Every structure is written in C-alpha cells, then in structure tokens.
Amino acid sequence: MINVEDLHKSFGKLEVLKGITTSIEEGEVVAIIGPSGSGKSTFLRCLNLLEIPTSGKIWINNQEVTDKKTNIMKIRQDVGMVFQHFHLFPHKTALENLTYAPMKVRGMSKQEADKLGQELLEKVGLANKASEYPTRLSGGQKQRVAIARALAMNPEVMLFDEPTSALDPEMVKEVLEVMKSLAHTGMTMAIVTHEMGFAREVADRVLFLDGGVLVEDAPPAEFFTNPKSGRAKEFLEKML
Amino acid sequence: MNLDFTSILPSLPYILKGIGITLQIVLLAGLLGFALGIIIALFKISSVKLLKWFSDAYTSIFRGTPLILQLALIYYGSPQIFGFQIEPFAAAVLSFSLNSGAYISEIIRAGILAVDKGQREAAMALGIPYKRMMWDIILPQAMKNILPALMNEFITLTKESAIVSTIAITDIMRRAYIVGGHQYRFFEPLIFAGLIYYVLVMTLTLIGKAVERRMRRSD
Numbered sequence: 322m323i324n325v326e327d328l329h330k331s332f333g334k335l336e337v338l339k340g341i342t343t344s345i346e347e348g349e350v351v352a353i354i355g356p357s358g359s360g361k362s363t364f365l366r367c368l369n370l371l372e373i374p375t376s377g378k379i380w381i382n383n384q385e386v387t388d389k390k391t392n393i394m395k396i397r398q399d400v401g402m403v404f405q406h407f408h409l410f411p412h413k414t415a416l417e418n419l420t421y422a423p424m425k426v427r428g429m430s431k432q433e434a435d436k437l438g439q440e441l442l443e444k445v446g447l448a449n450k451a452s453e454y455p456t457r458l459s460g461g462q463k464q465r466v467a468i469a470r471a472l473a474m475n476p477e478v479m480l481f482d483e484p485t486s487a488l489d490p491e492m493v494k495e496v497l498e499v500m501k502s503l504a505h506t507g508m509t510m511a512i513v514t515h516e517m518g519f520a521r522e523v524a525d526r527v528l529f530l531d532g533g534v535l536v537e538d539a540p541p542a543e544f545f546t547n548p549k550s551g552r553a554k555e556f557l558e559k560m561l
Numbered sequence: 562m563n564l565d566f567t568s569i570l571p572s573l574p575y576i577l578k579g580i581g582i583t584l585q586i587v588l589l590a591g592l593l594g595f596a597l598g599i600i601i602a603l604f605k606i607s608s609v610k611l612l613k614w615f616s617d618a619y620t621s622i623f624r625g626t627p628l629i630l631q632l633a634l635i636y637y638g639s640p641q642i643f644g645f646q647i648e649p650f651a652a653a654v655l656s657f658s659l660n661s662g663a664y665i666s667e668i669i670r671a672g673i674l675a676v677d678k679g680q681r682e683a684a685m686a687l688g689i690p691y692k693r694m695m696w697d698i699i700l701p702q703a704m705k706n707i708l709p710a711l712m713n714e715f716i717t718l719t720k721e722s723a724i725v726s727t728i729a730i731t732d733i734m735r736r737a738y739i740v741g742g743h744q745y746r747f748f749e750p751l752i753f754a755g756l757i758y759y760v761l762v763m764t765l766t767l768i769g770k771a772v773e774r775r776m777r778r779s780d
Binding site: 369371394395396397398399400401402404406408409410411412421422425426454470471474 | 686702
C-alpha cells in the first residue's frame with residue numbers, strides 16, 4: 322500500500338529525517354511513536370506531501386508520489402488526514418465540513434453528499450450536531466467531525482497526526498473509540514501518537530523513531546515487552 | 562455672523578441630486594476596486610516572482626502619489642495618451658478603482674495571511690485545488706476578519722469622492738459650490754453638503770455592522 326525508500330527531509334540545516342525505509346500493508350494499523358523532535362510528524366506529513374521530501378521515494382498504491390509528474394492532488398484525495406488541531410472549516414457547519422470536498426472535488430451531488438455526511442456523522446456519534454458550527458463543538462467532537470470529514474472522501478489510507486494530543490483528557494477516549502472502530506473496518510492507518518495503551522491494543526505494528534531514524538519496527542507485543550534498542554527502552558520507561 | 566439657511570432652501574433638491582452621482586461613483590469604484598484588490602492580493606502571495614513584483618510596484622505607486630493627481634492624470638492626460646477625451650465620470654471611476662484596489666489589496670493580503678495555516682493544510686490534505694481552496698475556504702474567513710478595515714476603506718472612498726468636483730462632475734460637493742456661487746453664500750450650502758456626507762458615512766457604517774453580524778453567525 323505505502324512504500325517508503327530512504328526518505329530524507331531537512332528544514333534548512335536541520336536534518337529531521339535521516340533516511341527512512343519502511344512499508345505499510347493494506348489494512349495494517351501502524352503506530353508511529355518516539356520522543357518529540359524525533360521526526361514522526363514530519364514523516365507522516367511527507368506521506369501526502371504536506372512536506373516535500375528532500376530526497377527519497379514514496380509509493381502509494383504502486384504510484385510514486387515523489388515523482389514530479391504525479392498529480393499530488395489526486396493522491397491526496399485518496400489519503401485522509403487528521404490533524405492534532407482538527408482544522409475544521411470554521412465558517413461551515415459540521416455537515417458542510419463533510420460534504421464540501423466530496424461535492425467540489427469528487428463531483429458528488431448535494432443529496433448524495435448530504436446522505437453520506439449524515440451517515441458518517443452518525444458513525445462518529447454526532448448525528449445531532451450536523452448543523453452546528455465548529456465553535457459550538459467540544460474538542461473531542463471537533464476531532465470526530467474531522468475524522469468523518471476525511472472519511473467522506475472514501476480514502477484508501479488514513480493518516481493521524483497526534484489526533485488526541487490537543488484534547489482534554491476526558492475527551493481522548495471518545496476519539497480513540499472512533500479510531501478503534503475504524504481500525505476494525507480494515508482501514509489502513511498510520512497514527513502518530515503518544516497513547517501507548519492505544520498503540521499496544523490497536524496497532525499491528527509499532528514504528529519507533531528517534532533522531533530522524535527508524536530505530537525499531539516490531540509488533541506491539543514485542544516492542545512494549547521487549548524493546549531491542551536502548552533508546553526505545555529509555556523512552557518506554559519515561560512513558561509507562 | 563451673517564448666516565441665513567432659509568436662502569438656500571430652494572436649492573436643496575439640486576444639491577440632494579448629487580447624492581446619486583456620488584453614490585454611483587463610490588459604488589462602481591468600490592466594487593471594481595474590491596475585485597482588483599482580490600486579484601492584486603493573490604498576486605502578492607503568489608510564488609511567481611513577476612506577479613509579486615508587479616503587485617508590489619502597483620501598490621507602491623498608487624499609495625505613494627495623491628489621488629487627486631491620479632485623477633487629473635487620467636482625465637487631463639487622456640487626449641495625449643489615448644487620443645481622445647475620456648468622460649469625466651469614467652475618469653473618476655477609473656482612478657478611484659485603481660487607487661482603492663491598491664489599498665484593498667493590502668487589506669486582503671493581510672486578511673489571507675491571518676487565516677490559520679492549518680486551514681490551508683486541511684484543504685490540501687483533502688485534495689482541494691488551489692483556486693477552490695482560496696475562494697471557498699481561505700477568502701471567506703479572511704473577509705470576516707477584514708470587514709471593519711474594508712468598511713473603513715469604503716468610507717474613505719465616499720469622502721474622497723468629493724475631489725471629482727475638480728473635473729466638473731456635479732456631485733454633492735460641486736453642487737454645493739455652484740449654489741454658493743449663485744447666492745454669494747458658501748457657508749450654508751457647504752454645511753449642508755457636509756451633513757449629506759456624514760449621513761452617507763453613518764449609513765455605510767450601519768450597513769457594515771449588519772454585514773459583520775451576519776458573517777459572525779458561525780462564532
């Protein structure tokens with residue numbers, strides 16, 4: 322599904338990613354963890370080219386997205402992204418947030434999009450908030466709308482960039498629940514997270530990044546009970 | 562003091578008729594200037610160097626010289642440049658749109674830059690093309706924030722429009738002069754003209770507040 326080969330990214334003189342090679346299979350849920358500044362968010366943002374890699378190659382569905390000839394817009398339409406700070410469109414209602422891209426980008430009719438939007442809002446438990454503007458929603462509700470907005474494009478992969486880090490503690494669970502049920506539908510997911518419990522329970526694989534390097538790549542049971550590297554051990558001691 | 566407001570009473574309808582002309586110029590120039598302002602603002606944030614350079618130079622020139630000079634250049638200079646005498650009304654609308662376009666582009670540019678960067682990223686992540694993103698996502702949010710500044714610009718435009726009286730357009734100002742000349746009393750008709758401008762500006766302010774309330778629905 323996603324293949325990454327020797328991915329490098331620098332911001333000026335600062336090299337954030339120092340050659341990452343990995344792949345994500347279809348239907349796989351991958352948790353990307355690591356200390357802050359390890360490059361995990363940058364890695365995720367490179368996958369849909371919100372950050373342009375300095376060098377290296379990325380394929381999604383056998384299409385090389387880092388190829389200059391590839392239509393990035395087309396790729397992004399099939400890659401859903403959920404941000405730490407939600408980034409809902411504040412001048413649109415919850416439902417309009419969901420229906421905008423399917424209508425304007427996919428050319429869906431308003432009726433179709435409204436129906437799809439309502440279904441998705443129901444799925445994330447917010448059917449009664451369809452006509453609310455984002456400012457009237459709690460953080461957890463905003464993030465659930467944001468997940469539904471990404472799903473409305475019927476993506477093949479979902480990227481989550483610290484989806485619960487900006488939430489009040491009591492709202493983390495409702496968002497994780499939605500993500501968990503999404504994982505059960507067989508959605509391919511890459512999740513940058515600090516929620517170790519969630520990673521352990523839901524992920525098929527854990528990628529541990531430190532200093533821009535992929536240090537460990539293991540199933541969660543193995544990674545959390547028996548990390549190989551000293552850096553992972555140190556990190557887990559601080560987190561757990 | 563030698564004041565007699567009753568003496569200009571018969572001339573009031575004549576001065577009032579200037580409102581239509583003033584409003585025509587302001588509305589037309591306002592709309593054209595707004596459209597131009599959006600285009601210039603988009604040039605300013607564009608990654609194309611030439612467009613950036615052009616828009617910066619444009620703003621610099623139109624902000625850096627007096628409006629009355631721009632008006633005079635277009636009106637009195639037209640026979641030499643275009644080979645025909647441009648209509649006063651057209652010269653007024655043209656110079657005012659070009660001028661307010663420069664100011665409005667700065668307002669809009671600031672408004673666009675003030676929209677959270679995450680909005681652009683969210684739109685990009687959904688695969689929304691640049692034009693659509695600007696038009697449907699970024700600009701509506703920018704407009705809400707810059708409405709007071711924009712209103713201010715239209716108010717300035719309304720008042721500054723009085724200088725079209727220098728190219729013989731019979732707007733409110735010009736008519737007040739004419740009445741003053743006939744009666745040998747300038748104070749009374751000028752005070753009346755001032756009152757009209759003030760009412761116009763107050764009306765604009767109220768409209769602006771109403772629009773702002775409407776746009777803040779989503780807060």
